Amino acid sequence: MTHDEATVAASDIARLAHVGRAAVSNWRRRYDDFPQPVGGTASSPLFRLVEVEAWLARHGKAFRVTPEERLWQRLRATVDDLRLGDAVAFIGALLLYVRREPERGRALATAEDRELGENLTRAIAGSVPELAGPRPDGVDAATVRRVVEIAAAEGHLAAFEFLCERYVDAYSRRLLVTPQDVADLMIELTGIKGGSLLDPGCGLGTLLVTAAGAAHATEVFGQEIAGAPARIAAARLLLRGCRARIAIGDSLREDAFPGLRADAVVCNPPFSERTWGYEELAGDARWEYGLPPRGESELAWVQHCLAHVKPGGYVVIMMPAVAAGRRSGRRIRGNLLRAGALRAVITVTEGAGASKQAPDLWVLRRPVAGERPAFQVLMIDAARDLSIAAPAWAAFRRDPDGSPDLPPGCRAVRVIDLLDDEVDVGPARHLSETVTVGGDYAAIRDRLSGAVTALAEAVPHLAVSAARREVATTTVGELVRTGAVTIRQAPLRMETGAGDRPVLTAADVRAGRGPSGRGTREAESVIVTPGDVVVPAAVGETAAVVVDEDDMPPDGQEVLLGPQLYLFRVDPERIDPYFLAGFLRVAGSTGVARASSASTRIDPRRAPVPRVPLDDQRRYGAAFRELATVESALRETYALGESLVRLGFTGVANGSLHHP
CATH class of the missing domain: 1.10.520 (Peroxidase; domain 1)
Structure with a gap:
């Protein structure tokens, strides 16, 4: 094939030109000379790449192939x-x-x-x-x-x-790929710190790459039924220098690792497979908690995973929400609870599993012979905020049979309360029982009223410019070279679940809050101080914060910078931090500071910033700061509004609230 024959879809054109899909559709409508499709379908046309390049160049559109x-x-x-x-x-x-x-x-x-x-x-x-x-x-x-x-x-x-x-x-649409934030959570929930990890339905290897890349596991095993994904997963791991063994085959019917007992097991299996091998596997030794029903392939995967983990080791597996309460699976769920094997059920974001509904993560632990079964099971609804799951699980592990200090959206439920006729382990059912109404509704209504007023007052009065002023620009890299800005980045391999120091995480930056992680100070640790500018390292992020004195711990503890973050320390006599934060945010959200077209990370040194005096920087910075205040007020208003609506529906339904 020659270069002239290469074709691109509309999504490819948008990526090459650093615009959205809507912009490409608009170009096709507005410009008669836009290249005509040469293939594909009416809904997904293909265009000749050389013609697209020529058109972009002719119309002055920035692009790079x-x-x-x-x-x-x-x-x-x-x-x-x-x-x-x-x-x-x-x-x-x-x-x-x-x-x-x-x-x-x-x-x-x-x-x-x-x-x-x-x-x-x-x-x-x-x-x-x-x-x-x-x-x-x-x-x-x-x-x-x-x-x-x-x-x-x-x-x-x-x-x-x-x-x-x-x-x-x-x-x-054809591939089942675990979202990276969910993959990070799944590996963290296993608690593995070195040792072996198995994924019996590894797909393209996302979970294994996550575990090996963060040094959670020193040896990984995977099995995948299709040859191409299995070889892709193996290549990703071996190119990283990992100790990895990936097998091709059906894990339930043709287990490639029958004698393996790994330190931890993770899995995001296919859902609702009726041809998983019910007939030929009816007497299999893996069904320690009961023969999985024909329509409950997920319960076969749960027991397959438990059969491959060491006593005391954890299994984290993605499950469809319906598996928590289907009548056909209640006997196995009951046996898992009685044995103390099921330790937590966590609802995560929609689309993370093989269905479009919000699935659950089941956290299981293989019982140790002779130990007393667990007394409670942790329920978490992390569908809206995945960051609550790991701290809640850490608190629950420290006090599994007591009264752990859990954030909203979490609850420790007694096993005996789950062993009813339905054995429903879905978080939605058990967390809804914790909702109190009445006074809570009135209090949140008053808080929401005040938040709405504060939001209206926070909106800045930005004047419309008569004409766009052209300003000379420089880059963050040039500011670094002149000493006006210093860039720091935390070590990539950093534990943020335990330790004696607070850690500012990427989730904290996105949520606009203070440090929520915990870590241990090492020689390479980066210490955060008020006035520092912190941004996530991924393309498409719309977060950039200036660390405020109020964000720091009241006891004066040092705050460590978490992984996947960049920290910028400015010379306040030359650079306004809010000015820098605003333009870094724009660069991160638009992708102009992408490390390369092949990367999902930003290179902040490429971020363009205006070359203006400090007084002008402060005017920019004041506008950015006021907009950030609006964003914070919007976040609070949205959260209060959600709580108010939820409490209102619950209160009217159960009679504790009524319309006068």
């Missing part, structure tokens, strides 16, 4: 959709081969087409047996050379992760 992007579009155009996963997996094997055999890898760039066609697959299989697989049609010699060139320029792992990101974006 990186070599990695050209490679991806080449694959999309030459490989059949059903084999695209195999193509990505083969490229993963190729990249690992090039890294393991650097001399031979460099020789590929000048090898003849025939040699690449006949010998390459055999050479890869010999050097990388873990990823052995056929080379799909469409991955020709030119594609191999391009992969080698990109790996040399960008790095083997970065090149492959770019392709994986594009593959997930293109096939999000």
Whole structure:
């Protein structure tokens, strides 16, 4: 395939031009010379890349098509959709081969087409047996050379992760990929700190990569029924230098690790599979808590996971919300509760599992012989705020049979209260029982009234400019070089669940609150001080805060900077912190400071800022600060409004409130 034949979808054009999909649709309507579709469907047309590039350049639209992007579009155009996963997996094997055999890898760039066609697959299989697989049609010699060139320029792992990101974006409806924030939570809930971890339904390896990347696990095992995702997962792990073993096959029918007892197990299995093997597995030894009903494949996965964890080890598994109360599964749920195996049920965000409804995480612990079964089970509704789950679980683990100090949306429920006719372990049912009405409704109504008034008063009166003023710009990188700004970043491997020091986390920055994490000060720790500007490291974030004295602990404790955050310390005689925070926020939300087009992280040194005197900076900063105040007031008003509506419905329904 030539460069002229590469095609792009509207979403690709939006990404290349750093605009939204709506902007591309608008261009197609407004401009008669916009390229015509050359393929795809009416709802998802494809355009020739070279024509799109020419149009963008002709109309002065900023864009950049990186070599990695050209490679991806080449694959999309030459490989059949059903084999695209195999193509990505083969490229993963190729990249690992090039890294393991650097001399031979460099020789590929000048090898003849025939040699690449006949010998390459055999050479890869010999050097990388873990990823052995056929080379799909469409991955020709030119594609191999391009992969080698990109790996040399960008790095083997970065090149492959770019392709994986594009593959997930293109096939999000077909692939079950655990959202990163949920994956982080699942690994944290296991409490694993080194040792082995298993994911028996690993897909593309998100959970395993999360565990290995944060050094939670030193050895990981995974199994996946489909060959292409399994090889992609293996490539992602092996390119990171992880000790990993990924098997292909049906975990329930063809368990690849029958003797394995891992330190922890995580899983996001397929939901509602009626053909999971009910007939042939009826007498399987794994069903310690009861034979899973034909329509309850999830309970088979729960027991498969428990069979693979050491006594005292934890299992965190994604479950559909209906599994908490389906009548057919009540016997197994009851047995899990009586044995003390089910320790927590946490409702998480919609779309995290195999259904569009908000699923639950079941946290289970394999009982230790002779120990007393657990007395209580933790219920958490984290659908709106995932950050409450980990601290609540940590508090519950410290006091599992007492009265742990839990945040709103959490409750420790006695096992005996769950063992009724239904054995319903859904958080929604048990948390709704804790709602008090009456005086609470009146108090929140008064608070909401005051918050609405404060919100109206907080809105700044920004005047409309008669004409947009052109201002010379510089970059944060230039400010760093001149000494006006210092950039710091916390260590990537940092435990934020326990310790003696408060930690400002990425979730805290997004929520506009003070530090909620705990950690231990190390030699590389970054200490947060009032006046520091803190922003998340991911593209698309709309958060940037200036640390205020009120955000600091009243006892004067040092606050540590958490992972996935950048800290900027300014010279106040040269840079206004609110001025800097405002422009960093704009750069993060628009993606203009993206580290590269292949990255989901920002490089703050690229963020543009106006080159203006300190007095002008303070005028910018005052406007940004007032807007941040509005944002905080909106957040409070929204939370109070939600509480008021919930209490109102509950109170009217149970008779504790009435309309006069």
